[in-house]
Amino acid sequence: MQCYNNVVTWMGTIILISGFLTVLFRRFWNILACYRIQSLALAIATWTAGRMTGNGHLEMIAYATLLVKAILIPSWIRHVLKRISTRTEARLTVGVAFYLFSAAGLLLLSHVVASRALYGLRASPEALTEVLALVLIGLFQMMTRREAVTQMMGILFIENALTLAALQLAKGLPMVIELGIMLDVLIGILAMGILVYRIQEQFDTTDTARLSTLHG
Amino acid sequence: MLSTLITALAIFSGVAFLPAPVVFSTAIAMLASLTLWGVGGSLVWSVLVDGRMQSAWGIFYLDRLGGFFLGVLVLVGGAVLLNVAGQLRTAAASDAGHDASGSPKRAGEVPLTVSLGLTLLFLLAMILGLSSRNLGLIWVCVECTTMISALLIGFEHQRAALEAAWKYIILCTVGLSFSLLGLILLVYAAEISGAVPTLDPVGLAFLAPQLPPALLKLAFLLILVGFGTKAGFAPLHSWLPDAHSQAPAPTSALLSAVLLNCSVYAIIRTAGVMSAAGLGADVRSGMLLFGFVSVLFAALFLLVQHDLKRMLAYSSIEHIGLISLGIGIGTPLSIFAALIHTVTHSLAKSLAFLSAGEMVRTAHSHDMNRMLGMLRRRPAAATGFTLAMTGLAGLPPWPIFATELLLVWAAIGAGRLWLAMSLLLLLAIAFTGLLYHTIRVVYGDDPHHHHHHYREGRGYQAEPAIPETVVTKRESGLIWRDLSMAVLALMVIATPLLLLSPAAETIRAVAAVIPGGGL
Numbered sequence: 001m002q003c004y005n006n007v008v009t010w011m012g013t014i015i016l017i018s019g020f021l022t023v024l025f026r027r028f029w030n031i032l033a034c035y036r037i038q039s040l041a042l043a044i045a046t047w048t049a050g051r052m053t054g055n056g057h058l059e060m061i062a063y064a065t066l067l068v069k070a071i072l073i074p075s076w077i078r079h080v081l082k083r084i085s086t087r088t089e090a091r092l093t094v095g096v097a098f099y100l101f102s103a104a105g106l107l108l109l110s111h112v113v114a115s116r117a118l119y120g121l122r123a124s125p126e127a128l129t130e131v132l133a134l135v136l137i138g139l140f141q142m143m144t145r146r147e148a149v150t151q152m153m154g155i156l157f158i159e160n161a162l163t164l165a166a167l168q169l170a171k172g173l174p175m176v177i178e179l180g181i182m183l184d185v186l187i188g189i190l191a192m193g194i195l196v197y198r199i200q201e202q203f204d205t206t207d208t209a210r211l212s213t214l215h216g
Numbered sequence: 217m218l219s220t221l222i223t224a225l226a227i228f229s230g231v232a233f234l235p236a237p238v239v240f241s242t243a244i245a246m247l248a249s250l251t252l253w254g255v256g257g258s259l260v261w262s263v264l265v266d267g268r269m270q271s272a273w274g275i276f277y278l279d280r281l282g283g284f285f286l287g288v289l290v291l292v293g294g295a296v297l298l299n300v301a302g303q304l305r306t307a308a309a310s311d312a313g314h315d316a317s318g319s320p321k322r323a324g325e326v327p328l329t330v331s332l333g334l335t336l337l338f339l340l341a342m343i344l345g346l347s348s349r350n351l352g353l354i355w356v357c358v359e360c361t362t363m364i365s366a367l368l369i370g371f372e373h374q375r376a377a378l379e380a381a382w383k384y385i386i387l388c389t390v391g392l393s394f395s396l397l398g399l400i401l402l403v404y405a406a407e408i409s410g411a412v413p414t415l416d417p418v419g420l421a422f423l424a425p426q427l428p429p430a431l432l433k434l435a436f437l438l439i440l441v442g443f444g445t446k447a448g449f450a451p452l453h454s455w456l457p458d459a460h461s462q463a464p465a466p467t468s469a470l471l472s473a474v475l476l477n478c479s480v481y482a483i484i485r486t487a488g489v490m491s492a493a494g495l496g497a498d499v500r501s502g503m504l505l506f507g508f509v510s511v512l513f514a515a516l517f518l519l520v521q522h523d524l525k526r527m528l529a530y531s532s533i534e535h536i537g538l539i540s541l542g543i544g545i546g547t548p549l550s551i552f553a554a555l556i557h558t559v560t561h562s563l564a565k566s567l568a569f570l571s572a573g574e575m576v577r578t579a580h581s582h583d584m585n586r587m588l589g590m591l592r593r594r595p596a597a598a599t600g601f602t603l604a605m606t607g608l609a610g611l612p613p614w615p616i617f618a619t620e621l622l623l624v625w626a627a628i629g630a631g632r633l634w635l636a637m638s639l640l641l642l643l644a645i646a647f648t649g650l651l652y653h654t655i656r657v658v659y660g661d662d663p664h665h666h667h668h669h670y671r672e673g674r675g676y677q678a679e680p681a682i683p684e685t686v687v688t689k690r691e692s693g694l695i696w697r698d699l700s701m702a703v704l705a706l707m708v709i710a711t712p713l714l715l716l717s718p719a720a721e722t723i724r725a726v727a728a729v730i731p732g733g734g735l
Contacts, residue, residue: 118431176275181356
């Protein structure tokens with residue numbers, strides 16, 4: 001049991017660190033690599049949790065995570081990136097130092113929110129802090145980088161954070177729901193990829209700051 | 217019966233994706249429409265009138281509340297599918313020759329019939345969402361509708377539509393991820409207080425009193441923000457006017473008339489859990505705040521719109537805001553009003569979007585300044601549009617007049633005088649805006665064009681006239697499009713019956729399920 005907890009905690013840490021690292025990278029390939037590592041860590045954590053608690057569902061979900069998030073989705077994004085192939089770097093609207101400070105600030109904010117929500121309960125706020133921070137960092141990244149592919153990646157990072165939350169906080173959601181969420185992510189990324197193609201075709205760019213014909 | 221409906225729609229949508237001649241896909245659309253009305257209608261009848269709960273495969277359950285929302289879906293969905301059949305025939309006929317809408321030719325790789333398959337999948341996802349007795353499953357279905365409808369919005373590959381689709385899919389997915397976090401926190405709350413975790417709203421309502429309130433509040437806030445984004449509550453609505461105005465007409469109708477309701481349904485389900493935990497006051501103030509801000513934004517933005525479909529989208533925000541206010545006031549009267557409002561708004565709004573689509577097709581523009589005098593140029597659509605708009609604005613014979621009054625009355629009764637007063641003012645503004653635009657578009661005199669240029673279903677052409685063969689082919693699709701509007705118009709005309717005894721009793725029974733709605 002101790003070992004299981006250790007593995008899950010370590011994987012959580014890896015996920016948090018890779019979430020932080022994405023803030024520093026500008027090249028899509030590096031961000032994609034971060035996502036792959038994160039998904040792998042998630043699959044390992046889920047598998048270990050399933051093994052140790054004797055919960056067969058979790059093991060199944062770990063295999064599905066491995067297939068969908070570490071293999072299918074990254075290859076689809078590679079495909080999209082190759083096809084649009086105009087730019088391989090996300091434009092930063094603010095400096096790296098500002099990113100780092102903001103990420104740290106978001107971590108602090110998550111800690112405050114988590115401790116307040118769990119005040120007086122027999123539960124330590126670390127796991128909740130980690131999840132909230134990952135979600136906020138993903139959101140922050142989506143707001144500051146306007147490239148369509150980075151926004152897609154941001155959604156994937158947020159979704160990974162939520163899967164981690166489901167594992168660490170809720171000890172795994174029912175199988176139907178976990179698989180449903182994974183199916184949604186897969187369909188969503190396919191749909192977004194198709195839209196990115198079309199946007200590239202019509203606008204000759206995938207910079208969403210240029211998508212500004214509609215207003216009011 | 218629920219399993220029949222789900223299986224039938226799943227088969228139809230699967231078949232619709234197969235490459236096939238247009239005759240075949242229109243046949244599928246009509247069959248699906250009949251199935252929806254026949255099977256769906258009797259399903260809803262047995263749930264609402266006979267009070268029997270329906271289930272399928274032990275996962276999907278349909279109770280009164282779900283049955284009510286499914287009823288709205290069935291009424292609107294059947295008509296929209298007929299319209300899709302018409303659109304397919306028209307598009308197939310015009311693809312053969314000159315592109316009727318004057319738009320650039322679509323990229324050849326996506327066959328038209330895919331849009332039918334996507335529409336059916338969209339409907340299926342909403343039906344599954346409404347019949348899930350599990351908040352997690354509801355979330356999965358609502359999220360799935362985002363992906364499918366985003367593809368439908370961007371289907372025509374025009375710049376504005378793609379931009380709208382992108383904004384829609386990104387903002388709604390991010391918003392909904394907050395909801396998922398909220399749901400995970402609900403399970404977490406059950407976990408740390410030693411209860412058996414569940415996402416069944418009924419089971420959760422039982423557990424709720426033992427759960428830690430601070431965590432529940434955080435969870436509800438996240439869930440409300442998430443589904444609220446999808447429901448188009450201001451100030452989270454920025455995607456809505458774009459998406460609803462850029463989508464093809466049948467998709468706009470489904471987005472506005474059905475999908476928004478599904479998100480409201482999810483919020484009501486969560487609100488039930490929160491009220492059981494004694495957090496009813498927080499739920500009510502959240503709904504009141506979002507509702508009021510939505511009505512405020514929408515009423516002001518309605519006035520200054522030039523784009524016809526954009527105006528309709530803002531009207532949807534207004535009405536969703538009113539429904540939210542009804543739930544937020546939280547008295548039996550206001551919740552009853554909110555439910556009647558939901559049905560009437562959905563029927564009238566889908567009619568409005570379908571007829572607006574026809575008018576846009578005739579005028580070759582979304583701009584209201586370029587579609588004056590529609591009563592001459594496209595009489596059937598203009599008549600339907602007028603009917604729908606009088607219904608939406610709340611002219612007396614239609615129930616929205618009554619429900620808006622009931623809402624104000626209920627607000628006064630609940631001691632919220634300021635709310636009632638400002639609501640009256642905002643409703644007057646929205647009323648003026650909607651009717652001003654409608655009268656201009658329908659009866660306005662267009663100084664640039666002469667009357668004899670207009671023909672039914674053909675419109676004014678700046679370019680050389682369409683060859684006659686194409687016109688006759690378009691007529692075949694036109695019949696189905698007009699039929700779908702006629703059916704919806706009949707339903708709108710029948711809406712005052714909702715306020716009379718048997719229907720009103722049924723709706724009151726539904727209201728009793730919603731927190732604060734029981735007598």
